[in-house]
Amino acid sequence: MSDTNHLVSSExxxxxxxxxxxxxxxxxxxxxxxxxxxxxxxxxxxVRKAILEEASSxxxxxxxxxxxxxxxxxxxxxxxxxxxxxxEPSEVMDPxxxxxxxxxxxTLSTLEEVAPLLKAADKxxxxxxxxxxxxxxxxLAEFNSLKAYMFAIIYDLEDPARVAAKHSLRDISxxxxxxxxxxxxxxxxxxxxxxxxxxxARAADKAAKEFAREKKSFTVRTTCPVTTWTxxxx
Numbered sequence: 001m002s003d004t005n006h007l008v009s010s011e012x013x014x015x016x017x018x019x020x021x022x023x024x025x026x027x028x029x030x031x032x033x034x035x036x037x038x039x040x041x042x043x044x045x046x047v048r049k050a051i052l053e054e055a056s057s058x059x060x061x062x063x064x065x066x067x068x069x070x071x072x073x074x075x076x077x078x079x080x081x082x083x084x085x086x087x088e089p090s091e092v093m094d095p096x097x098x099x100x101x102x103x104x105x106x107t108l109s110t111l112e113e114v115a116p117l118l119k120a121a122d123k124x125x126x127x128x129x130x131x132x133x134x135x136x137x138x139x140l141a142e143f144n145s146l147k148a149y150m151f152a153i154i155y156d157l158e159d160p161a162r163v164a165a166k167h168s169l170r171d172i173s174x175x176x177x178x179x180x181x182x183x184x185x186x187x188x189x190x191x192x193x194x195x196x197x198x199x200x201a202r203a204a205d206k207a208a209k210e211f212a213r214e215k216k217s218f219t220v221r222t223t224c225p226v227t228t229w230t231x232x233x234x
Contacts, residue, residue, distance in 0.1 A: 020042065021038065021042040021043065021044050022042065022043050022044065023043075023044050023046065024043050024044060024045045024046070024090065024093075024094065027101060027103055028045040028046050028047060028094075028097065029046055030046055031046070033046035033047050033048055033081060034048060034049050034081050035047055035048070035049050035052070035063075035081050035082055035084060036081045036082070036083045036084065037084050037086050037093060037097075038083050038084065038085050038086065039086055039088060039089050039090045039092075039093050040086070040087055040088060040089050041089045041090050043089075043090035043093075044083070045090075045093055045094075045097060046081065047097060049063050051100055051101060052100070054100075055100035055126050055128070055129065056100075056124045056125055056126045057125035057126075057127065058123075058124045058125040059124065062084075088116070088120050092116045092117065092120055093120075094106075095108070095113070095117060096117055096120050096121065096126075096129075099117075099129055099132070100126070100129065108133075108136055109140075110140070111137075111140050111141070111144065111147055111148050111151050112151065114133055114136055114137050114140060115137075115151040115152065115154070115155045115157065115160075116155060117133055118130070118133050118134070118137060118155065118157055118160060119155045119156070119157060121133055122157075134159070134160070137160050137163065138163050141160070141163050141164045141167050142167050145164050145165075145167035145168040145170065145171060146164075146168055146171060146174065146177040146180075146181065147177070147180075148160070148163070148164035148167070149161055149164035149165055149168060149181075149193060150177075150180065150181055150184050150185055152164050153184075153185040153186075153189045154184060154185060165193055165196050165197075168193065168197065169197060169200055174190075174193070174194070174197075
């Protein structure tokens with residue numbers, strides 16, 4: 001089925017005109033789907049409850065709740081699929097749902113693509129998908145740790161922020177990326193990263209001195225102290 005526009009009965013935020021929505025492309029345009037996810041930019045994803053229930057604990061719980069009968073005051077007036085509004089835009093929901101469907105998965109090659117998907121997968125309790133995305137994040141963060149840390153803070157992703165912070169230990173200085181960090185995240189989040197790096201440096205220095213006293217040839221392999229910080233976006 002090709003993309004189609006249709007008018008939704010609900011009104012826009014201004015209360016003046018109906019909101020025009022667009023049907024998402026295949027495979028999210030099937031008329032046999034039994035639920036519609038409507039994104040923040042008014043794109044309708046026609047999906048199957050069974051697939052969402054398998055992929056998402058949150059949707060499984062939602063669909064298990066008793067629904068008002070058709071034609072009742074609280075329920076729908078016909079047998080058309082229920083519309084579930086979601087806060088994510090279509091550019092996030094499309095790859096997220098494609099990773100749940102038996103379809104060709106999206107190609108994710110940047111931190112900008114993975115960060116919002118991590119946030120959404122965590123929100124909807126898509127545990128298997130979250131594990132896949134976390135592994136992808138770790139690979140990408142290894143090669144651009146400071147940018148990864150910034151996106152993790154922006155999207156309030158604590159564990160990915162820790163992964164990025166650990167990878168940042170390979171970067172001798174934060175100066176090159178300082179202005180970008182300051183422009184996008186809070187000073188407190190930057191300070192947390194600086195303190196973590198300093199703690200790790202002290203731990204490595206202590207280990208090196210202990211080995212040096214024994215006059216042995218060695219390669220320093222040490223575990224940084226566990227640092228706890230509160231993520232605060234700008």
